[in-house]
Amino acid sequence: MANTIYDIANAAGVSIATVSRVFNKKGRVKNETRRKVLAVADELGYHPQAFAQGLARKKKNSIMMFVPIMSNHFFMEVLGSIQDKLTDQNFELSIVHITPDEDVFTQVEYQLKRQWADGYLFVSLHFSPSQWEVFKKFDVPISVIDDYNHLFDSVSVDNEKGSFMATEYFIKNGCRRIAHLSAHPDSIPVQERLKGYKRALLEYNIGFDTSLVKRGDNMSRDGFTESSGYQGMKKILELDPLPEACVCSSDIKAIGAMKAMRESGRHIPMISYDNLTIAEYVGLSTVHQPIYKMGVKATESLIHKIENPSSKPKKTVYQPKLVIRDSSEINEINLDSKIV
Amino acid sequence: MANTIYDIANAAGVSIATVSRVFNKKGRVKNETRRKVLAVADELGYHPQAFAQGLARKKKNSIMMFVPIMSNHFFMEVLGSIQDKLTDQNFELSIVHITPDEDVFTQVEYQLKRQWADGYLFVSLHFSPSQWEVFKKFDVPISVIDDYNHLFDSVSVDNEKGSFMATEYFIKNGCRRIAHLSAHPDSIPVQERLKGYKRALLEYNIGFDTSLVKRGDNMSRDGFTESSGYQGMKKILELDPLPEACVCSSDIKAIGAMKAMRESGRHIPMISYDNLTIAEYVGLSTVHQPIYKMGVKATESLIHKIENPSSKPKKTVYQPKLVIRDSSEINEINLDSKIV
């Protein structure tokens, strides 16, 4: 069952060029000939090999996605949307896990050199300007999700603003002592969310207090895990006096945090980040990111770039949205400042 | 920046054979020559093209994974483990979403014909014996996760037993009127879990009551969604008298179900299925499936098969384990039969 185009050509009594034309649906082929070829191919279970086609055409019909973190819910939802978009287009999707253990730049560069794909999707990957320049030199379509660079198409969300909105919400509801449950300090989105939190405090003349910013000790997956949220919230709950509210950097962390609250019997209002599907079901108030749309958009622009190599880079920034559910409900008991 | 082996050979003043040897680390090359080639390659940003290598070697160093459902938590955890395993091995991972809208068999067959990969991972895909026979004819390494067939390596979990254990747990704790929150009736795991539920009832002389088996109306992703669990639990909570307990077919559904309980103010003990990471944090009693292990095991055996094509198919069945947390706590008020 491993036939080549030669076997089919022989069996059908035609040349390989004709077989090729039949499968490529380009060039004129007599109907009778076509049927004959197709019949033989079907019987022998033949289809052109992807690798041979890729080499001959200099086009692989394949896109490659780089992700720093597998089995992360954000990534999972992005993946779903990309795959939905790709299925129609007849592109293959390869996923490469960029591990933090080795040099991130080198890993990506290696893949670009090998030319596995026609285009590349960078998810939540951050590089220095000079590194981006190097990627540019490869002269290959690249789309960036969850980061921005002027050399490439990018799709992102205004993290700073989302976090600002969450913090402002609590302030407007009378809270002044607001904790921030953060994640890995080196992560760009984490930094932006911290920045938004700080800016809100500043705008409302509330002093920034470092001791109100906590993170878990478990820093795997940049600290975006249930366990990290659990650990971080434990620290927050030990604070004295207890903060009046908490702005959390991700839904998954918030789920860990909720467990910490349940266990300790103490509860503070919380708004998290992402709006994963699950957030609605556990009653999480959160900052909505249009993850599905982001994946679709990035995939579309990547394919567009593959088909129009000279198109200019386009930046798309989505606006976050505050979604209020149960978890942010303000408990008067905690609101010392308001009672005064 | 698109150099070929010829460019490097020219620039280094050697033949392409030598360049090839340097990159393949096979065959003797004088140290000085090697250094020269490497220097030139580095300067020109050269690395052999994956597709040309694949064709020449008749080996792609790539494995392809077929999944019926993207953005499903089970799949996400499997994916994480496969990727972890693959990274060491220097294999590329391609993911193909098999959509239920078209013929599943045809989609898979098409990919096998194209020979994109050296081996294939079938995740939660079910075929008839004659269809499996056809796949066998392709004479290509295949590993099956979450299903079983004697022609191929397979890794699965005893679904029937897991569901039996959950049901038995409630029975032993005095429940007799036990609901089952099920999913898509055509899904094999769903059927097995229903079977385990029924067998437990039978063994303890409890009549099977169809009206106690409910599912949501939303059947996307085989009904393994929060919304489907939410809908199904609503129906269960309308039952009169209220069931004493509920055996649920997945953690994600259970999270939807918990919302339904909270909203209605009625609560029944529940045990779900999977033991996703999140289950621990929302306090879900559940049947543990060693998802991570399954992915690793399947990947290992696939690679083993790629390297030893004549090895015999091996079947691995993992045993489920009951993990008791809060959600199954038995509320005496509901236990009419026990009070009597």
Added chain:
DNA sequence: CTGAAAGCGCTTACAG
């Protein structure tokens, strides 16, 4: 240790 040459399985002008 190194090179010339055939071959991997296709596509695609170019002729006819």
Added chain:
DNA sequence: CTGAAAGCGCTTACAG
């Protein structure tokens, strides 16, 4: 409408 031939960018015996 169809075929002969070159070419895609590598690897790998085979000689030397």
